[in-house]
Amino acid sequence: MVIIESPKMITVSYSNLQIPVTVWFEERNRLRITVQPDKSIVAKAPLDHSMEEVQAKLEKRAPWMIRQLEYFDQYHPVLPDRQYISGETYYYLGRQYRLKVTAGSENAVKLIGKFFMLTTTQPENLERKQQILQDWYTSHARVFIQNRAMLFVDRLIGLSAKTPEIKYRRMNKRWGSCTPAGVITFNTELIKAPTHCIDYVVLHELCHLVHEGHSAKFYHLLDVLMPDWKKRKERLEKVILT
Numbered sequence: 001m002v003i004i005e006s007p008k009m010i011t012v013s014y015s016n017l018q019i020p021v022t023v024w025f026e027e028r029n030r031l032r033i034t035v036q037p038d039k040s041i042v043a044k045a046p047l048d049h050s051m052e053e054v055q056a057k058l059e060k061r062a063p064w065m066i067r068q069l070e071y072f073d074q075y076h077p078v079l080p081d082r083q084y085i086s087g088e089t090y091y092y093l094g095r096q097y098r099l100k101v102t103a104g105s106e107n108a109v110k111l112i113g114k115f116f117m118l119t120t121t122q123p124e125n126l127e128r129k130q131q132i133l134q135d136w137y138t139s140h141a142r143v144f145i146q147n148r149a150m151l152f153v154d155r156l157i158g159l160s161a162k163t164p165e166i167k168y169r170r171m172n173k174r175w176g177s178c179t180p181a182g183v184i185t186f187n188t189e190l191i192k193a194p195t196h197c198i199d200y201v202v203l204h205e206l207c208h209l210v211h212e213g214h215s216a217k218f219y220h221l222l223d224v225l226m227p228d229w230k231k232r233k234e235r236l237e238k239v240i241l242t
């Protein structure tokens with residue numbers, strides 16, 4: 001006989017992400033996790049597992065879950081109803097700017113007052129406009145985040161941190177990551193968030209140069225260097241990416 005209880009919800013924290021998982025307890029030997037194409041995650045747990053055990057096992061598998069979610073993202077790209085036409089709103093460092101598209105002899109973006117002024121040779125070409133704006137975001141993200149990282153990095157090197165190698169990439173599921181070898185990757189989409197939120201992600205990842213996992217020591221260091229990091233993290237969760 002298969003005993004199935006009603007499902008429980010567990011939130012798995014990983015990096016700066018909260019991943020909801022539906023957990024079914026049933027008669028079985030091992031925990032099984034499935035990431036569905038609609039990006040919902042279902043875990044089937046043995047009846048003798050406590051919620052804590054399930055939580056711990058899910059957390060261990062979080063990197064795998066994220067890889068699966070990113071895999072499915074390829075088929076459900078975040079394609080908002082953006083038309084890249086004048087009047088649309090875009091974010092930069094937490095502030096809103098209106099897009100103004102004009103035809104011109106070059107492809108360029110300039111931030112002037114409250115406007116993103118986008119000049120393009122192909123004002124009717126949506127993909128082209130998207131690419132021009134994305135390139136602008138990416139190049140600004142690299143410079144801005146690098147500068148913020150440099151503000152913190154010296155203090156951490158003093159705490160026997162490794163010297164980081166910093167990379168930048170557009171990611172859908174996380175703001176940043178740090179490998180045990182000290183390679184930090186920041187999501188270029190961060191540039192849309194307010195500076196104090198960017199600083200939180202930057203410091204969070206840099207603290208991993210001192211403490212690898214999310215141990216008590218890690219959080220202690222973060223608390224000391226940025227006592228209000230939780231507030232910044234909450235604000236970051238409200239950032240809308242488009």
Ligand SMILES: [Zn+2]
Nearest residue numbers: 015204208214
């Ligand atoms: Zn972390």
